[in-house]
Amino acid sequence: MANADLAHVRSEEAPTLPAPVSTTGAIGWMRKNLFSSVGNTILTFIGIWLAYSIIAPIIQFAFIDAVWTGDDRQACLATQEGQTVGACWAYVKAYLPQFIYGRYPLEERWRVDVVFVLLVFTMVPLLIPSLPRKGLNAILFLVVFPVVAYFLLTGLVIGDNVILPIVQTAQWGGLLVTLVIAVTGIVASLPLGIALALGRRSQMPIVKLVSIIFIEFWRGVPLITVLFMASVVLPLFLPDGVTFDKLLRVLIGVTLFASAYMAEVVRGGLQAIPKGQYEGAQALGLRFWPMMYLIILPQALKMVIPGIVNTFIGLFKDTTLVLIVGMFDLLGQIQSSFSDPNWSTPTQSYTGYLFATAIFFVFCFGMSRYSIFMERKLHTGHKR
Amino acid sequence: MSDNAVLSDDYTPDRSKMTVSETDVAVEIKNMNKWYGDFHVLRDINLKVMRGERIVICGPSGSGKSTMIRCINRLEEHQKGSIVVDGIELTDDLKKIDEIRREVGMCFQHFNLFPHLTILENCTLAPIWVRKMPKREAEEVAMHYLERVKIPEQALKYPGQLSGGQQQRVAIARSLCMNPKIMLFDEPTSALDPEMIKEVLDVMVGLAESGMTMLCVTHEMGFARKVANRVIFMDQGQIVEQNEPEPFFTNPQHERTKLFLSQILHH
Ligand SMILES: Nc1ncnc2c1ncn2[C@@H]1O[C@H](COP(=O)(O)OP(=O)(O)O)[C@@H](O)[C@H]1O
Ligand SMILES: [Mg+2]
Numbered sequence: 001m002a003n004a005d006l007a008h009v010r011s012e013e014a015p016t017l018p019a020p021v022s023t024t025g026a027i028g029w030m031r032k033n034l035f036s037s038v039g040n041t042i043l044t045f046i047g048i049w050l051a052y053s054i055i056a057p058i059i060q061f062a063f064i065d066a067v068w069t070g071d072d073r074q075a076c077l078a079t080q081e082g083q084t085v086g087a088c089w090a091y092v093k094a095y096l097p098q099f100i101y102g103r104y105p106l107e108e109r110w111r112v113d114v115v116f117v118l119l120v121f122t123m124v125p126l127l128i129p130s131l132p133r134k135g136l137n138a139i140l141f142l143v144v145f146p147v148v149a150y151f152l153l154t155g156l157v158i159g160d161n162v163i164l165p166i167v168q169t170a171q172w173g174g175l176l177v178t179l180v181i182a183v184t185g186i187v188a189s190l191p192l193g194i195a196l197a198l199g200r201r202s203q204m205p206i207v208k209l210v211s212i213i214f215i216e217f218w219r220g221v222p223l224i225t226v227l228f229m230a231s232v233v234l235p236l237f238l239p240d241g242v243t244f245d246k247l248l249r250v251l252i253g254v255t256l257f258a259s260a261y262m263a264e265v266v267r268g269g270l271q272a273i274p275k276g277q278y279e280g281a282q283a284l285g286l287r288f289w290p291m292m293y294l295i296i297l298p299q300a301l302k303m304v305i306p307g308i309v310n311t312f313i314g315l316f317k318d319t320t321l322v323l324i325v326g327m328f329d330l331l332g333q334i335q336s337s338f339s340d341p342n343w344s345t346p347t348q349s350y351t352g353y354l355f356a357t358a359i360f361f362v363f364c365f366g367m368s369r370y371s372i373f374m375e376r377k378l379h380t381g382h383k384r
Numbered sequence: 385m386s387d388n389a390v391l392s393d394d395y396t397p398d399r400s401k402m403t404v405s406e407t408d409v410a411v412e413i414k415n416m417n418k419w420y421g422d423f424h425v426l427r428d429i430n431l432k433v434m435r436g437e438r439i440v441i442c443g444p445s446g447s448g449k450s451t452m453i454r455c456i457n458r459l460e461e462h463q464k465g466s467i468v469v470d471g472i473e474l475t476d477d478l479k480k481i482d483e484i485r486r487e488v489g490m491c492f493q494h495f496n497l498f499p500h501l502t503i504l505e506n507c508t509l510a511p512i513w514v515r516k517m518p519k520r521e522a523e524e525v526a527m528h529y530l531e532r533v534k535i536p537e538q539a540l541k542y543p544g545q546l547s548g549g550q551q552q553r554v555a556i557a558r559s560l561c562m563n564p565k566i567m568l569f570d571e572p573t574s575a576l577d578p579e580m581i582k583e584v585l586d587v588m589v590g591l592a593e594s595g596m597t598m599l600c601v602t603h604e605m606g607f608a609r610k611v612a613n614r615v616i617f618m619d620q621g622q623i624v625e626q627n628e629p630e631p632f633f634t635n636p637q638h639e640r641t642k643l644f645l646s647q648i649l650h651h
Contacts, residue, residue, distance in 0.1 A: 279459055280496030284510035284562060285485040287478075294509060299500050380500055380542035 061086040061347075062354060069093075076345040087351040091343040099333050099355075102173015108165060111152045112176055118145055119183070127370065129377055142187065153180075169247040173328040175359070180247070181254055181319045181329070182363075186312050188255045193262025193311075194297065200267055211263070218260035223318055226253040231325035250322055258315045265307035269300030302378045309371035313364045331356050397610055401593050404613060405435040409468070410566050410597040411456055416465035418451060425451050426462070427621045435565075438598045440608040440629075443618035444644060449601040452618070453568045456599070457488045470565055486514060489559030493571040495551045497543035497558070503530065504539040507558045515562065522561070529557040533587050549580025553587055560591075567591065569600040603648055605633065617641045 022028055034044045065086025067076045076088035092099075101109050122141040125131045153176075155166035172180070199211030218226075230253035231246050238244060273296055281291040301308070323332035334352040337343070411433040418426040426448050433439055441449050454460040455467060458474055458481045467474045469484045498506050507526035511517040517525070530536045533553035535546075543551055552572055559567060569588065573581040585607050592598060592611040602608070608615050608629050615632040617625045617640075625638045633649075636642045 274494075276492060276494055276496040277498065279492065280498065282459060283457055283485060283488075283490040283492075283496075284558070285482060285514040286510065287482065290513050294513065295498055299498075302500065378500070380544055 061350070063087075072342050073345050073348075076343075076347060085345070085347055087354060088343070088345055088347050089351065091337075091345075091348055092351060092355050094343065095334075095337050098337065099174045099330060101176055102328055102333055103171045104167060104173070104176065105165075105171065108167055111164065111167075115149045115152050116179075118148060119179070129374075169245055172247065174333040175330045177247070177322065177327060178316075178319050178329040178331075181251060181322065182316045184251050185254045185258050185315045185319075189258035189262045189311070189315070190308070192255065192259035194266050194301075196259060196263035197266035197270055198292065200263065201270055215260045215263050218257050219264070221257075223254070223257055223321055224324060226257050227321060227325045229253070246325070247327065250325065250327065254315065254318070258311060261311050261314070262308065265304050265311055266300065268307065269302075269304035270296065272303055273300050302375075305371050305375050305378075309367050313367055316363055316367070317360060330359060395589075397589050397593050399611075402436060402438065402595060402611070402613070404437050408435040409433070410435045410437070410470060411599070412466075412468045413452075413456075414466045414468075416452075416455065416462050416467060418455065418460065418462045418464075425621050426455070429465070429623060431616070431623065433566075433597065433599065435597050436595050437613055438592050438596075438611050439600065439614050439616060440612040441599065441601045441616045441618060442603055442605075442608070442644070442648075443624075447618045448621040449618050450570050453490075453570060453599055453601055456566075456568060457485050457490055459490075486562060487565045488568060489562060489564035489566070490568040491552065491555045491559060491570070491572045493574050495543070495548075495555045495575075497551055497555055499543050502540050502542055503535075503546070503554050506543065506554060507561045510558070510562050526557070526561050529560045530554070532560075532590070533557045534583075547580060548576045549583045552576065552580075552584045556584075556587055556591070566597045566599070569598065569602065571601050571603075573602065573604060605649065609633065617644065619644070 022031065035041045063086075065084050066089055067085060067087070068089050070076060070088075070090035071094075073091075075090050076085055078085050097109070101112055104112060122137070122145045126134065126137045126141050131137070151164065153167065153172070154169070155162075156164040157166060196211050196215055199207045200215060202208045202211070227250060230249040234249055235244070277295055277299065278291065281295045286294070319329050320331040322329050323335070328336060334356050338349050338352060409432060411431070413429050413431040416426060416429040417424070429452060431439075441453065443449050451460055455462045455474075456469060462474075470487050472480050472484055474480065474484060497503075498509070501509065504523060504526055507530065508519065508522040511522040511525060512519055515522075527536055527539065530539055533556055535550055535553055535557075538546060538550060538554070543554065546554065556572075572588070573584050576584065581604070585604060588598070588600070588607065589611055598611075600607070600612075612629050614626055615629050616623055617632075617636075617638070619640050625632070625636065625641045627637075632641075633645065636645055
């Protein structure tokens with residue numbers, strides 16, 4: 001009878017068993033992910049071949065055939081017929097101070113070092129969530145550090161007393177300029193971008209209109225144009241006698257430019273916050289600013305961390321564009337060193353660009369990893 | 385609130401504990417009208433709620449129930465008529481709106497907990513920032529109410545880690561931490577699985593027994609029978625009928641009420 005087959009009562013518990021060995025461990029992982037089918041196996045081998053054919057020559061050039069020591073170009077020239085010479089690290093070593101400080105006077109370079117150290121000591125603790133006293137830390141990094149760094153880098157003269165000799169920003173260069181522009185741009189564009197995003201969503205028509213015009217203007221102009229305007233055109237409009245440092249003008253241009261992009265990223269986050277979050281906060285009696293600060297922005301910003309960091313990374317790399325208004329960032333400084341006959345060898349420029357690539361990559365990849373770390377850190381359980 | 389660990393289905397709360405004030409008005413809505421653009425969503429609403437009253441509001445979807453109770457704490461603005469809450473008339477005056485929101489708690493269909501904060505932080509946020517309560521004290525208050533809704537052990541988890549029923553109980557506790565005089569509920573159990581509805585209703589029954597003034601939009605007729613002293617039926621933006629629960633359910637007067645009740649009682 002069919003009924004006899006349909007009815008069933010379990011008489012004993014089914015045992016819980018360990019997973020089959022072939023599905024766990026390294027072998028299991030490889031079988032599942034790399035060799036699961038013929039197509040996948042072919043792709044795996046193509047991938048290995050591609051990785052090998054790209055990475056092997058780079059390793060050959062950068063490490064195996066590289067020249068590590070030497071006093072001038074002779075060290076990096078082939079001594080016998082057919083010898084291949086790789087990267088000329090001796091040249092990078094000799095030029096390293098220039099790459100870091102530009103033409104900053106030799107005897108004043110300690111001031112730049114102090115600024116770098118202060119930057120690390122005020123910024124890194126702020127980025128590590130488990131360290132306490134974030135409020136104090138933020139004040140140190142956002143208020144104290146910029147003031148101290150400003151006087152250290154530009155100089156300090158009180159009356160007739162020269163406490164720190166003045167160093168014109170035209171003498172700055174290399175990594176110093178890259179970091180000054182990038183750090184200022186990053187730190188200033190985030191709050192400005194948030195303000196613009198809030199403005200664009202404001203109920204007040206004037207605030208909204210001004211925000212929209214601002215954002216669309218800066219997004220509609222290429223950064224190169226902004227830099228030209230800042231360095232060439234703006235001085236024409238300033239009254240006689242008013243000088244206004246070129247680096248400062250570039251800084252402002254880069255910051256406003258980045259803040260427009262930031263505003264749109266943040267606005268995307270704000271739009272993703274459900275209306276219920278606003279209502280929940282309002283029903284509890286929170287006013288607009290506490291609601292924004294405590295409820296809406298933390299969630300909105302968390303959601304767009306990838307976009308924010310994307311903008312930061314773009315900004316960091318865009319600092320190289322200052323070369324066209326006559327300022328020498330890290331890349332500019334490296335390029336200008338190519339004209340030195342003392343070090344001119346066939347691999348000099350490759351080495352220089354490889355070095356620039358490596359440095360930019362370290363900074364940008366660092367930001368990227370940090371953003372992933374923060375995303376994980378701020379993840380609070382599954383969304384329902 | 386009740387100390388009964390579990391309320392059985394046939395548990396009848398002691399109505400003698402739920403005293404209704406004769407003179408003290410909690411909410412008074414007079415000739416209130418509201419439009420969304422050209423759409424007349426609330427039409428000539430008149431409602432007087434005394435302190436200690438438990439009002440259940442029901443009606444078909446889109447009849448304006450949510451809009452009406454959201455007008456009470458100004459999540460929606462009304463355009464005509466007056467709303468007086470706890471003696472304060474609702475106007476554009478932000479100070480008055482703040483004052484009213486401090487005294488009126490609200491629970492939503494989708495809980496609206498803050499997902500980036502722990503349960504405890506959800507509960508202490510408003511007392512700390514709105515009532516300026518010291519953090520330690522706010523945490524004590526929060527734990528007290530979390531115990532009352534029977535989930536103190538979840539205090540350090542995040543909302544996303546809790547079940548729907550638990551989240552709604554947290555939402556109730558979060559409102560209670562502000563020590564409100566009036567509680568609004570907008571379909572607090574509609575988004576919940578059947579086995580979780582009861583745990584939330586139990587908490588609400590306990591709240592009624594503690595003498596809280598409550599306005600609940602809900603279709604839980606069992607709840608209405610147990611605790612409501614008035615049931616209001618809304619349709620097309622109007623209050624169509626109101627009565628005490630027994631006569632309302634057994635002997636509805638208006639045709640639309642009859643139709644609605646027949647639809648929800650025997651589907
Ligand atoms: N923000 C809004 N804008 C326009 N119409 C709305 C808005 N909110 C609600 N409505 C309309 O108002 C009516 C009443 O809505 P609501 O109060 O949510 O009904 P209920 O809670 O009784 O289901 C519905 O027809 C709905 O479509
Ligand atoms: Mg509704």
